[in-house]
Each structure stands twice: as C-alpha cells, then as structure tokens.
Amino acid sequence: MAFVAIAVSTYAALLAVPADAVQGNVQRIFYFHVPLAWVSFLAFIGGTVSGVLYLITRNLAHDVRAVAFVKTGWAFTSTVLVTGPLWARPVWGVFWNWGDERLLSFFVMWLLYSAYLLLRATIADRQKAARIGAVLSILALANAVLVVTAIYIWKTVSHPGPVLFRAEGTGLANPAMRLAFWSMFCSFMLLFIVIFLAQLTLEEVEVKDHA
Amino acid sequence: MLKKILLYFAMPLVVVLPLVAEFDTDELPATLRPRVEKFLEAETAEARSTLAQFSDAELEKISQAFKKSHSTSEQRLFWLSEEFYRRNAERVAQERIYYLYAAVLAAVAVLLIFAIFTYRRARQLAKSTAPVPPPAPPQEISQPAKKSQQKPQRRGTKRR
Numbered sequence: 001m002a003f004v005a006i007a008v009s010t011y012a013a014l015l016a017v018p019a020d021a022v023q024g025n026v027q028r029i030f031y032f033h034v035p036l037a038w039v040s041f042l043a044f045i046g047g048t049v050s051g052v053l054y055l056i057t058r059n060l061a062h063d064v065r066a067v068a069f070v071k072t073g074w075a076f077t078s079t080v081l082v083t084g085p086l087w088a089r090p091v092w093g094v095f096w097n098w099g100d101e102r103l104l105s106f107f108v109m110w111l112l113y114s115a116y117l118l119l120r121a122t123i124a125d126r127q128k129a130a131r132i133g134a135v136l137s138i139l140a141l142a143n144a145v146l147v148v149t150a151i152y153i154w155k156t157v158s159h160p161g162p163v164l165f166r167a168e169g170t171g172l173a174n175p176a177m178r179l180a181f182w183s184m185f186c187s188f189m190l191l192f193i194v195i196f197l198a199q200l201t202l203e204e205v206e207v208k209d210h211a
Numbered sequence: 212m213l214k215k216i217l218l219y220f221a222m223p224l225v226v227v228l229p230l231v232a233e234f235d236t237d238e239l240p241a242t243l244r245p246r247v248e249k250f251l252e253a254e255t256a257e258a259r260s261t262l263a264q265f266s267d268a269e270l271e272k273i274s275q276a277f278k279k280s281h282s283t284s285e286q287r288l289f290w291l292s293e294e295f296y297r298r299n300a301e302r303v304a305q306e307r308i309y310y311l312y313a314a315v316l317a318a319v320a321v322l323l324i325f326a327i328f329t330y331r332r333a334r335q336l337a338k339s340t341a342p343v344p345p346p347a348p349p350q351e352i353s354q355p356a357k358k359s360q361q362k363p364q365r366r367g368t369k370r371r
Contacts, residue, residue, distance in 0.1 A: 022263075023307075024307055025311055032314065036318065075321065078321055082318065191322065195322075209336075
C-alpha cells in the first residue's frame with residue numbers, strides 16, 4: 001500500500017504538476033527532498049521522546065522504540081542528504097555549500113545519529129547503551145531544532161525562507177503543487193510506519209534473545 | 212535638374228535611414244510601449260530583473276518589431292544569437308532532467324536498500340528463533356494395555 005501511494009504521488013510530482021517558473025523541472029526534486037526531511041524530523045522527535053521516557057521509567061520497551069525510531073529516521077535522513085546535492089548542483093552550480101548553515105547543521109545532525117547507531121552497536125550492556133543513547137538523542141534533537149530555525153537565525157543564502165508557510169504571493173501558490181507535496185508526505189509517512197514497525201519487531205526479538 | 216539630382220540621392224536615404232535608426236517603440240502596441248521604454252531606459256540590473264515580467268506573446272511582438280527594424284544581414288546575426296541561446300537552454304533543461312531523475316532514483320534506492328536489509332534481518336532472526344519442535348517421546352515397547360484401564364471414567368463416579 002505504501003509503495004502504491006508513493007508510485008501515485010511520484011506520478012503527480014513528476015508529470016501531473018506544472019513545472020516551476022524559475023527552476024523548471026529540476027524543482028520537482030522538492031516533492032521528494034522536503035517530505036523526506038519532515039518524516040526524518042518526526043522520527044527523531046519520536047526517538048527523543050522514547051529516550052526521555054526511558055530515562056524516567058528505566059523501562060527497556062521505550063528504549064527499543066527509540067532505537068527503531070532512530071534507525072528508520074537515519075535512513076530517511078540519508079535520503080535527504082542524497083537528493084539535496086543532486087538538486088543543488090543544477091541550481092546553485094555546486095553539490096554542497098559549506099557556508100550554508102542549514103546544510104551544515106543538517107550534516108551534523110546526520111553525524112550525531114550515525115554516532116548514536118554506532119554507540120548502540122558497540123556497547124554490550126543494554127541498560128548502559130540505552131542511557132547513553134537517550135542523552136545523545138536529546139542532544140541530536142537540539143541540533144535538529146537548529147536545522148529548522150537556521151533559515152531564520154542566519155538568513156541562509158542558499159536555502160530560501162519557508163516554502164509552504166510564507167507570505168502571500170510566494171512559495172507553492174499552485175493548489176496542485178500543494179496537493180502533490182502533501183500526497184508525497186503522506187506516502188513517505190506510510191512507508192516510514194511500515195519500516196518502523198518492522199524495525200520495532202526486530203529490536204524486540206533481539207532484546208528477548210539477549211535476555 | 213538640381214531637384215532631380217537631389218531626389219536621386221534622397222530616395223536611397225528614405226530606404227536606408229529607418230534601417231540604421233535605433234529601435235522605434237512606436238512599432239509596438241500602445242499597451243506594451245511604456246513598459247518597453249521603461250525597460251530600455253532602466254539600469255542593467257533592474258532591466259534583468261524585469262525580464263520575467265514580459266509574457267511569451269509580448270516577447271514575440273517585441274522581438275518581431277526589433278527584427279523588422281534591421282537589415283537582412285543583421286537579422287541573420289539574430290538567428291545565430293537565437294540558436295546559441297536555444298542550444299544553451301536545451302542543454303540546461305536536459306541537465307536538469309538528468310539530475311531530477313538521478314535524485315528520484317537515489318531516494319528510492321536508499322529506501323529500498325534499507326527496506327531490503329530490514330527484511331533480510333527479519334528473516335535471519337525468524338530462522339534463528341523459530342521454535343524447535345519438541346523431541347518425540349521415546350516409544351516404549353510394552354504390552355497393550357487392558358481395555359478396562361483405557362475406559363474413560365463416567366461422570367459422577369468417584370475415584371477411590
């Protein structure tokens with residue numbers, strides 16, 4: 001069902017929706033890049049909430065949920081890091097701009113979550129790994145907040161202001177474009193839920209095996 | 212005689228002068244004229260920023276009027292200029308399509324690889340944690356039990 005939804009949304013984004021007046025067809029990457037980023041942010045919020053719940057209750061079930069959230073969110077973040085440079089190259093002329101604070105903070109966020117997964121894989125003691133992981137996920141979410149607010153704090157040159165919620169006459173004015181965007185977001189959300197549930201089951205089985 | 216000589220020299224001028232003159236905006240429709248005049252007089256940066264404000268139909272009218280005010284050889288040069296921009300635009304459009312499809316394929320590939328890894332791990336775990344069937348109880352070779360021992364007890368009967 002998730003793959004069918006993604007296929008339909010991809011058709012809408014690539015063929016049904018009109019091309020952008022300034023960037024042309026390459027702007028259609030937006031319909032993949034931004035929803036994937038949003039889904040990964042939601043995953044990391046879920047991961048941090050579960051981590052905090054673990055710190056409060058010391059219940060490993062919360063930690064298992066946190067790991068599943070972060071693992072799936074990490075995959076979606078990696079996708080954002082792949083689609084972003086492929087959009088930047090034809091529009092900015094370069095694959096990556098180290099001077100853009102949003103890009104930099106996003107990359108740091110990806111590194112933090114990579115470190116989270118590496119730590120989890122290397123620490124044998126489950127309780128200790130859960131404790132360190134929960135603290136790290138709180139730090140990583142603080143960085144994620146920085147990613148979202150970077151365009152307001154530094155007025156980044158490469159990244160424009162908010163595209164969906166901005167002053168009238170700018171952004172996605174065309175209703176078909178908005179529909180394609182939300183359709184893609186819902187499809188990726190559906191895919192996220194499917195993969196997350198599979199990861200959650202796996203983590204639960206592994207915890208039972210170790211016990 | 213003098214009049215004839217003057218007329219003889221004046222006639223070619225009548226033909227040539229409009230061709231060498233600067234672009235005359237009077238050729239354009241009245242609605243378009245003030246915008247084009249403003250565009251021509253604007254600073255370079257401002258003029259560039261207002262390019263997108265002209266519609267396709269308006270651009271066609273302006274370029275046709277401009278071409279008409281020039282000689283055939285100059286029009287040929289416009290063709291070359293147009294061909295250069297057309298090729299450039301085509302190249303940029305092709306490059307952008309290429310990056311668009313590369314990005315979409317990359318996104319799908321990353322998610323697919325992650326989903327496949329999840330599925331493989333699930334299968335491995337399912338195999339390793341599959342419940343082992345309990346060993347069959349050793350079959351004792353014994354004499355068949357008496358029928359009376361196998362009879363189910365009737366309801367209400369008490370065992371002593």
